[in-house]
Amino acid sequence: MADPAPVLATIRVQSEDFDAAHEANLLAQGRKDVGALVTFTGLCRDEGGRLSALELEHYPGMAEAEIARIAEQACSRWPLTGLTVIHRFGKIAPGRNIVLVVAASSHRRAAFEAADFMMDFLKTRAPFWKKEHLLSGESQGWVEARDVDDEDAKRWT
Amino acid sequence: MADPAPVLATIRVQSEDFDAAHEANLLAQGRKDVGALVTFTGLCRDEGGRLSALELEHYPGMAEAEIARIAEQACSRWPLTGLTVIHRFGKIAPGRNIVLVVAASSHRRAAFEAADFMMDFLKTRAPFWKKEHLLSGESQGWVEARDVDDEDAKRWT
Amino acid sequence: MKIRYFAWVREKVGVDEETLDLPESVTTVAHLISFLKASDERYAMAFEEQDAIRVALDQMHVEHDEPLGVTQEVAFFPPMTGG
Amino acid sequence: MKIRYFAWVREKVGVDEETLDLPESVTTVAHLISFLKASDERYAMAFEEQDAIRVALDQMHVEHDEPLGVTQEVAFFPPMTGG
Numbered sequence: 001m002a003d004p005a006p007v008l009a010t011i012r013v014q015s016e017d018f019d020a021a022h023e024a025n026l027l028a029q030g031r032k033d034v035g036a037l038v039t040f041t042g043l044c045r046d047e048g049g050r051l052s053a054l055e056l057e058h059y060p061g062m063a064e065a066e067i068a069r070i071a072e073q074a075c076s077r078w079p080l081t082g083l084t085v086i087h088r089f090g091k092i093a094p095g096r097n098i099v100l101v102v103a104a105s106s107h108r109r110a111a112f113e114a115a116d117f118m119m120d121f122l123k124t125r126a127p128f129w130k131k132e133h134l135l136s137g138e139s140q141g142w143v144e145a146r147d148v149d150d151e152d153a154k155r156w157t
Numbered sequence: 158m159a160d161p162a163p164v165l166a167t168i169r170v171q172s173e174d175f176d177a178a179h180e181a182n183l184l185a186q187g188r189k190d191v192g193a194l195v196t197f198t199g200l201c202r203d204e205g206g207r208l209s210a211l212e213l214e215h216y217p218g219m220a221e222a223e224i225a226r227i228a229e230q231a232c233s234r235w236p237l238t239g240l241t242v243i244h245r246f247g248k249i250a251p252g253r254n255i256v257l258v259v260a261a262s263s264h265r266r267a268a269f270e271a272a273d274f275m276m277d278f279l280k281t282r283a284p285f286w287k288k289e290h291l292l293s294g295e296s297q298g299w300v301e302a303r304d305v306d307d308e309d310a311k312r313w314t
Numbered sequence: 315m316k317i318r319y320f321a322w323v324r325e326k327v328g329v330d331e332e333t334l335d336l337p338e339s340v341t342t343v344a345h346l347i348s349f350l351k352a353s354d355e356r357y358a359m360a361f362e363e364q365d366a367i368r369v370a371l372d373q374m375h376v377e378h379d380e381p382l383g384v385t386q387e388v389a390f391f392p393p394m395t396g397g
Numbered sequence: 398m399k400i401r402y403f404a405w406v407r408e409k410v411g412v413d414e415e416t417l418d419l420p421e422s423v424t425t426v427a428h429l430i431s432f433l434k435a436s437d438e439r440y441a442m443a444f445e446e447q448d449a450i451r452v453a454l455d456q457m458h459v460e461h462d463e464p465l466g467v468t469q470e471v472a473f474f475p476p477m478t479g480g
Contacts, residue, residue, distance in 0.1 A: 021178025024198070032203035032251035038272075039196040041181070042480060045263060046189035056479065057404055059472060062456035087479060094189040099480055106202060108397075109309065112273050115195075119265055119480055125458065127472075128479025129404035142405050145476030152266065199397060213396065214321055216389060219373035244396060256397055265480075276397055282375065284389075285396025286321035299322050302393030 009071035009083040013063045015090040018100050027082035027104040034081050036108035038115040040101040046094035052135045054143075056098070058089040059127035070121040074103070077117070078110040085118060087128060120153040166228035166240040170220045172247040175257050184239035184261040191238050193265035195272040197258040203251035209292045211300075213255070215246040216284035227278040231260070234274070235267040242275060244285060277310040315382070319360070320391035323367065326360035327390075336382075343369050344378045346388065360390075368393060398465070400429075402443070403474035406450065409443035410473075419465075426452050427461045429471065443473070451476060 010026075012018075024039045044054050067085050075083060082104040092098055099122060103114040122128075124145075132140035167183075169175075181196045201211050224242050232240060239261040249255055256279060260271040279285075281302075289297035318331040340349050347364060350357035361367055369376055370389040382388070401414040423432050430447060433440035444450055452459055453472040465471070 020181070020196075024177070024196070028198075028200060028252070030252075032201075032206075034200055034252075035202045037196075037198040037200065039177075039181070039194075039198075040265070040269070041185075041194040041196075042265065043185060043191055043194065044189075045192045049189075058479070059401070059403055059453070059456070059474070062453055062472070065456050066458070095185070095187075095191075108197070108199065108276055112197070112269070112276075116269050119269075123480035124477060126479045127403065127453070127474060127477055129475060130478045131404075142475065143478045145478050149480075215396070216318070216320055216370070216373070216391070219370055219389070222373050223375070280397035281394060283396045284320065284370070284391060284394055286392060287395045288321075299392065300395045302395050306397075 007075045007080050007083060009068065009075060009085060011064055011067050011071060011084075012086045013058060013060070013067070014086065014088060017088070017097055018086045020097070020100050020102070023084045023086065023100060024102050027084060027102055031081065033106055034104045035106045036104070036111035038101075038103045038108075038111040040099075040115050040119055041097060042099040042119070044092045044094050044096050044098055047132075050134060051094055051132055051140075052137075053091045053093050053133040054098070055091045055131040055133060056089045057129045057131065058087070062127050063087065063089075066126050067122065070118060070125060073121075074114045074117055078103075078105060078114040079107065080105050080110060080114055083114065083118070085122070087122065087126065089128065091133070117156050120149070120156065123149045124153045164232045164237050164239060166225065166232060166242065168221055168224050168228060168241075169243045170215060170217070170224070171243065171245060174245070174254055175243045177254070177257050177259070180241045180243065180257060181259050184241060184259055188238065190263055191261045192263045193261070193268040195258075195260045195265075195268040197256075197272050197276055198254060199256040199276070201249045201251050201253050201255055204289075207291060208251055208289055208297075209294075210248045210250050210290040211255070212248045212288040212290060213246045214286045214288065215244075219284050220244065220246075223283050224279065227275060227282060230278075231271045231274055235260075235262060235271040236264065237262050237267060237271055240271065240275070242279070244279065244283065246285065248290070274313050277306070277313065280306045281310045315385065316387045318387065318389040320389065322392055323360050323390045327356050341381055342378070343371070343376065343380050343382065343388070346382065347378070347390075366392060398468065399470045401470065401472040403472065405475055406443050406473050410439050424464055425461070426454070426459060426463050426465065426471070429465065430461070430473075449475060
């Protein structure tokens with residue numbers, strides 16, 4: 001039996017919404033070696049009714065390239081059978097999708113850790129910035145990076 | 158503002174298949190306080206073409222009760238906005254669903270950890286047993302519990 | 315007392331469940347296992363690796379030294395492999 | 398050299414991107430920041446908390462002591478808050 005082909009991650013940076021279930025199905029369907037599928041969906045919260053929207057600015061080109069570099073690390077670190085990452089940009093209302101990570105593997109720990117790892121590094125290395133828009137109509141300004149995200153990312157070193 | 162109602166986990170033990178996307182949507186729809194949705198789907202592998210099916214025996218009554226006890230621990234340990242666990246029994250073909258955990262929270266780490274915790278304890282404490290059926294038509298016998306699953310579960314103590 | 319067996323314990327014992335009258339000397343799970351092993355070869359086989367056997371009293375996991383007390387249903391089974 | 402700005406760095410500098418001719422003495426990211434700060438108040442404001450500013454050379458994260466080398470595109474931005 002030939003070695004399995006290296007996993008190519010699917011990476012998309014887009015303003016349109018995504019269908020998490022569809023993306024998860026693509027990694028599982030027609031295969032019998034996938035034992036674990038972990039799907040992370042990050043959604044926009046209204047912060048206790050305060051927010052009307054988040055606006056996500058990104059660095060086109062670098063966003064895709066940086067996510068690809070993080071995904072490559074995940075694929076070399078865990079025995080994945082598939083990996084999909086989608087990050088939206090533009091104005092996103094509370095309750096709507098922001099980011100999707102789907103990790104598929106024969107083994108549950110690999111799928112969990114790879115998805116967790118991807119999210120930690122998307123937060124701290126992918127060039128996206130969030131601006132808050134308030135229900136009152138004002139712009140609240142830019143969301144500040146949180147130290148706890150850096151600490152989460154350090155867990156993997 | 159009143160305290161949020163305690164989270165009631167949705168728990169089902171069934172022979173029928175489940176729709177992971179539908180269950181995940183139920184935990185997110187109509188809400189604006191869910192920031193993170195982690196969905197774990199465990200699927201039947203064919204073990205390199207060896208298996209024709211897994212047969213899952215369970216202890217009716219105790220299976221639901223024990224999953225409820227684990228879910229209660231998860232809900233008291235992490236600030237979840239929702240938790241759904243579905244475990245199938247009976248004969249399951251490679252590529253088909255076995256188990257589903259969906260954890261919803263305002264915060265990604267809580268959702269990841271709760272889903273991971275649920276899976277570790279489902280593996281080691283929920284009364285289910287897997288028997289392998291081979292393509293050759295024989296029954297291979299019962300899957301043995303793995304020490305690594307016990308070690309995974311010990312991470313949470 | 316109602317006793318239930320699952321997976322390979324069930325296969326070795328040869329029945330899903332049975333109701334037994336126990337002597338008063340049988341007050342713990344470990345006593346019950348000894349009593350069963352002494353009563354028939356099938357139980358001796360099923361409980362051969364006694365430390366590997368898991369026990370539930372009224373659908374709660376317990377250790378082998380647990381008193382039977384007012385238990386209505388005992389279950390014996392191998393380590394779980396669900397998930 | 399093409400220079401791009403994002404998020405509040407962009408807002409403070411007042412442009413998305415610009416192309417600047419740099420003196421030969423500007424050989425590292427840190428030199429470039431000093432050069433910009435000295436050239437106009439807008440840059441001085443944008444780079445006031447200099448340690449907080451992240452830099453990419455040709456779309457790769459680098460530290461402030463990185464040589465500019467043959468870089469075609471420099472980008473300055475605040476710590477990322479995606480995900």
